[in-house]
Amino acid sequence: MSRQSIGETLAARLYAAETAIDLALIETAMLAAMLPAARADAYLSAVTGQRAFDGAAGSLSALSAARSQMVQTHTALAAIARKLGLDALAVGPIDKPGDTPPVGGGGGDGPGARPDMVNETLRDTVNKILPKEAGLC
Template identity: 50%
Template structure:
């Protein structure tokens, strides 16, 4: 497979993985938010389900760490693609909060991410 095709495939997979983690965070946060209301509607003690809260909080923390590590892998792969002369192989949204200047389709990435952490 040609390098560019491999790069595009990896770009799609990175975007899909990032979206999956974000969706998991959304769903776990929604479940966590629903627990107090469910407890009150059921009329049970405030200590009921505390271990579920603890487990959900740990899940959110682990996913938050996974999200950060996935972002690091994304930056590393993007830097590798640039070193291989592949340029931008984006499959998902281009604008990132830390891009300086922000990407708006008028010039592409100007940041040197090769040495970023």
């Protein structure tokens, strides 16, 4: 296996891990947001369900910390890729925050962002690694 193919595989796995954490954050936040409304709709006291709400809030905090760690992992892997001359590796949105002008014509997090874009050179690798039902490629 070449360094390039190893890097492509790692890039795809990194993107999948980042996406999984983001999806978990979204679902957990939606659950946490629904809990107070569900309690009120069921005409229950504010005390009822507090432990469940605390659990959801704690999960959000833990997922936020996990996301921060994954961002640090991304940064470390990007530095290694640069050292090995694998700068072209990219999976996921091509544009990164602060890219001015946007590299891939998307827009990073700004207007016109294309979060569904995947670097075309890695599409085959991503398709081999990630299941189609995950909807990541």
